[in-house]
Amino acid sequence: MNLVGLHHITMITGDAQENARFYGDVLGLRLVKKTVNFDQPDAYHLYFGDETGAPGSILTWFEFPGAARGRAGIGMIHTLQLGVASEAALDFWQARVGGTRGEGSLRFTDSDGLQLELVVSSLGNPPLAAAHPEIPAEHAITGLEGARAYSVYANVEERVLTHTLGFTYQGAGEYVLEGSERRFNWAYDPAPAARGAQGAGTVHHIAWGSRDEDHLAWQERIASAGGYVSDVRDRDYFQSIYFGEPRGVLFEIATLSPGFAVDEDPAHLGEGLKLPKQHEHLREHLESTLRPVENPRTARVA
Ligand code: ZN
Numbered sequence: 363m364n365l366v367g368l369h370h371i372t373m374i375t376g377d378a379q380e381n382a383r384f385y386g387d388v389l390g391l392r393l394v395k396k397t398v399n400f401d402q403p404d405a406y407h408l409y410f411g412d413e414t415g416a417p418g419s420i421l422t423w424f425e426f427p428g429a430a431r432g433r434a435g436i437g438m439i440h441t442l443q444l445g446v447a448s449e450a451a452l453d454f455w456q457a458r459v460g461g462t463r464g465e466g467s468l469r470f471t472d473s474d475g476l477q478l479e480l481v482v483s484s485l486g487n488p489p490l491a492a493a494h495p496e497i498p499a500e501h502a503i504t505g506l507e508g509a510r511a512y513s514v515y516a517n518v519e520e521r522v523l524t525h526t527l528g529f530t531y532q533g534a535g536e537y538v539l540e541g542s543e544r545r546f547n548w549a550y551d552p553a554p555a556a557r558g559a560q561g562a563g564t565v566h567h568i569a570w571g572s573r574d575e576d577h578l579a580w581q582e583r584i585a586s587a588g589g590y591v592s593d594v595r596d597r598d599y600f601q602s603i604y605f606g607e608p609r610g611v612l613f614e615i616a617t618l619s620p621g622f623a624v625d626e627d628p629a630h631l632g633e634g635l636k637l638p639k640q641h642e643h644l645r646e647h648l649e650s651t652l653r654p655v656e657n658p659r660t661a662r663v664a
Pocket residue numbers: 370372567569614
């Protein structure tokens with residue numbers, strides 16, 4: 363049994379409309395679902411990704427309007443790495459968003475201060491891109507390539523990652539998940555002295571993809587390795603289990619099915635406010651209290 367690859371990464375934003383503008387209009391991802399936090403339905407949950415919101419391309423945000431900026435610390439992810447095809451794509455993005463160029467990379471922050479890094483894809487992942495009229499297809503973001511977290515014990519192999527979850531240890535706190543469909547770089551860096559604080563611009567959790575039929579076996583495997591793993595939660599677009607990895611990062615394992623077309627026409631993903639059944643009775647209240655978020659793609663067509 364192996365994981366499929368990365369599924370999604372979830373962050374916190376203080377401003378959903380600005381978040382949609384940055385990821386939808388500037389970076390050219392597709393807003394594929396506008397829903398609410400299932401555990402706290404007065405907060406938006408926005409999903410961005412490629413044209414279909416395929417696992418491996420998905421970035422999601424909980425909105426807490428006006429939330430103060432947080433700070434990544436021990437047990438928190440501090441940088442997300444997004445793939446592009448070439449150095450020429452990095453030139454294109456540098457002209458579009460600015461940032462700081464490194465070898466094969468371009469670093470910049472989003473509207474909440476989250477650290478992003480575009481990297482020339484070297485993992486051989488099939489590209490997962492969205493279409494945007496201002497972004498030539500050859501320069502589009504091709505999916506997630508990696509993430510880096512802070513730890514106080516970077517340089518020993520973490521067996522929960524290697525033995526339980528099937529990551530390969532590369533040394534120096536660096537791992538590769540050789541998923542059955544996609545590969546992903548995962549790494550720990552020494553934590554800064556300042557304590558972390560959850561808030562706008564910080565990462566909430568990272569989710570790995572499981573074949574539907576393997577999901578319960580993953581839950582069992584993590585429990586028998588000594589992990590405190592949650593029960594299976596129905597997230598409407600996938601089923602999920604959650605557990606803390608030993609360095610403190612919240613991990614999720616999510617199924618591939620049913621995906622985002624389960625409650626919206628694939629041509630109109632992310633246009634309506636979709637509520638899970640258990641919160642549908644709150645629709646009138648939520649539609650009048652949530653600040654409207656316009657889908658950047660609908661806005662362009664209009
Ligand atoms: Zn999640």
